[in-house]
Amino acid sequence: MEPFRPALKPGQKHAIVIGGGFGGLAAAKRLSRSPGLLRVSLIDQRNHHLFQPLLYQVATAGLNPSDIAVPIRTQFSEEPEVSVHLGRVENIDLEQKFVEGKGGVRIAYDYLIVATGAQHSYFGKEGWEDFAPGLKTVEQATEIRRRVLSAFEAAENEPDPTEQHALLNFVIVGGGPTGVELAGAIADLARTVLVKDFRRINPADARVTLIEAGPRVLAAFDEDLSHQAATDLGSLGVEVRVDQRVDNIDANGVRFGNEFIPSRSVFWAAGVTANVVTRTLGVPVDRAGRVMVEPDLSIPGHPEAFVIGDAAHLEIDGQLVPGLAPAAIQEGRLAADNILALTSGAATQTFRYVDKGTMATIGKHKAIGQRGRMKLHGYIAWVAWLFVHVFLLTGFKNRVQVFLEWTWSYLFSRRGARLITTRDWHTHAPAAGTLRTPTDSSPGLRAAERDEVLA
């Protein structure tokens, strides 16, 4: 079947951008600046752009999903040349120049930007995902939130001390920024937010363990900052275990080395891989599925097709361009500029990465930051992080709201989104909690509880 080609004005070309993340959004915005020359179709499998660096705050009840998610569509309300399509691209044909969705629907392009980003990889152990969700989507964030909050609720009701301890063990696998921020935020949630609200357990007894395969956490930072981060995590009560490879994760807990941590709340921040669609291109990819792009971000042999962001592998002076939002945005803009150059017969430009620096928070009041040789840590880094992130948030309203949420939580140690929701919305769906009582408890715990009550 002939691929569909949207109606074009005379002389107009059709550009498809796949993916509405930082890179894809920047690319489509830039492409829309050329009135008349291009019609742009932005395709994403979700209706919203997500400010991923703050997703850990949704997972720990600090922010609402919609505080960090905006409809992609509203970003282009004023750009009539850009149409937004909700859908998933499953295949790309670089030779015949079309993208293909489920059921064989095909759309032809003249220019293409692949900005499909990354997803979690369990290194072939996909079965671990049920017991250790990752943190890439809104759904995963609310699932983690549900598990974290439910664990404290279940522990409060749990008569068996062994199971109660397991319920209060939180394990995060992967010591990159996501793992560190999630571990810090869970520790902080337990120690400062939940601490007053329970009667039988002390939420501050929660044990948070961060497991990292490499020799240090936050390996993308300089060694001194990375050690500073590990120290700060320790003072928050997070146990940092480096040089540890996870052997197994199941319903009982996590096994690594000679150790086993019984846990009902394991979270995955260990590995990412490019979205599977890059493997349909039939061009060389690296081990993580990222396309080996030319210096102008185009696909070798296909000057009209570009790959950007976490889907692209580009080395500059032997250094891989990092998987950070600023890099994706810069690549998105350059890929769009190169398409605009091609439409006017000009030469494309080589990508040059401007290092905007990188930051990570550790709990509520500390962070580390690095930009070239400039380094920051502690409270001042946290304040810098706050400003940078509030200002980077897409959309004025979200900024105000996130700022309010944070001010509130900072002043009162509360979290605004402590909501346990279930996946089934039906009237007779199973409830979030099962009624447990110390009825079936060991005598020890009952005595302890009686003491507490009589105290």
Added chain:
Amino acid sequence: MEPFRPALKPGQKHAIVIGGGFGGLAAAKRLSRSPGLLRVSLIDQRNHHLFQPLLYQVATAGLNPSDIAVPIRTQFSEEPEVSVHLGRVENIDLEQKFVEGKGGVRIAYDYLIVATGAQHSYFGKEGWEDFAPGLKTVEQATEIRRRVLSAFEAAENEPDPTEQHALLNFVIVGGGPTGVELAGAIADLARTVLVKDFRRINPADARVTLIEAGPRVLAAFDEDLSHQAATDLGSLGVEVRVDQRVDNIDANGVRFGNEFIPSRSVFWAAGVTANVVTRTLGVPVDRAGRVMVEPDLSIPGHPEAFVIGDAAHLEIDGQLVPGLAPAAIQEGRLAADNILALTSGAATQTFRYVDKGTMATIGKHKAIGQRGRMKLHGYIAWVAWLFVHVFLLTGFKNRVQVFLEWTWSYLFSRRGARLITTRDWHTHAPAAGTLRTPTDSSPGLRAAERDEVLA
């Protein structure tokens, strides 16, 4: 097995409150005022108290779930005599005085308040629920939001004009406050919020139909207000169909009388019934499962057990106490006061209902309100509604946030929570959207689209 009885101080009694809605929360708060005399266990199957009157705003992307939901636990941070338990009560034994959860867990009480509220009833057609979710829980609200927003997305991508029209048909069954508010909010969403964001469809073409079995909408209000509401709905573009009984709802649409409306978005606001647990009491209930209570809200023959709110049936001077939040709160307080009276050997009091009035919004700028003989309608009623609801919201922060959300949406015709989320959080879960193109479209629509593009 002997029911579990929590450890009590000498002379202390154990009161159980089932349900953390308006009534249950008010009752537990009041019970906690008697330091030492009572230990209180508040049991709810969810971790949050929900401000249900604003749930329709979550369903239509105006508010975040957590704007109208607060953890029940935090309401009792400062009341050590109150423990909060996440769990579902499945059975109540009035003779032996215990409540029973799943798996046979039993907890003994000396005093009981049943505040289990109402849920949707499909009048024996439970199979309709899949095609017509109701609006009682956060999960149902986000499911409706997902369906509404996805319908516009699917219509934008839909090549077949018949299916496209079906996707833009929204049908609400039930003309009470929930149905009216939901219908008005969907019409408003389509006409003022989404209208700029689509290229192929005009969201303002959405057809919203409200089907009511009785002779008029909002039958709890005086006839003139009810007609005013119908007129206001009409000017918002909502088609109001009274005296119509729904014969069938399935994946294709809704059949009523001799008519059929093809629709992918049918919502249920027609019937409620008391939570099923009231039927385990073995005492007389009305047709909706509500317990026929004594004038002091106790269960006949069981002076230590009370039923309040939507779970109770009480007539005063031949008038049923209405299923409204203020009534539930007043009943909760009286039931608690009566328990406190019983602990000191005093006589219980008869419930007297103070009518605080009732209101309903119609779209963004209109409302009707009635309190005794005082009636309001139009813009002034809407402003009154706004103030009343912002101030009734539990928790100061939520008030500020909801007020900000509304100011924002009022000034800019935006909605803050236009988020389509799916139920499955797994990495390889099916995407929210399926890529469709006009490839398979009828020639008519393709031509129409070309005209639009070339215009």
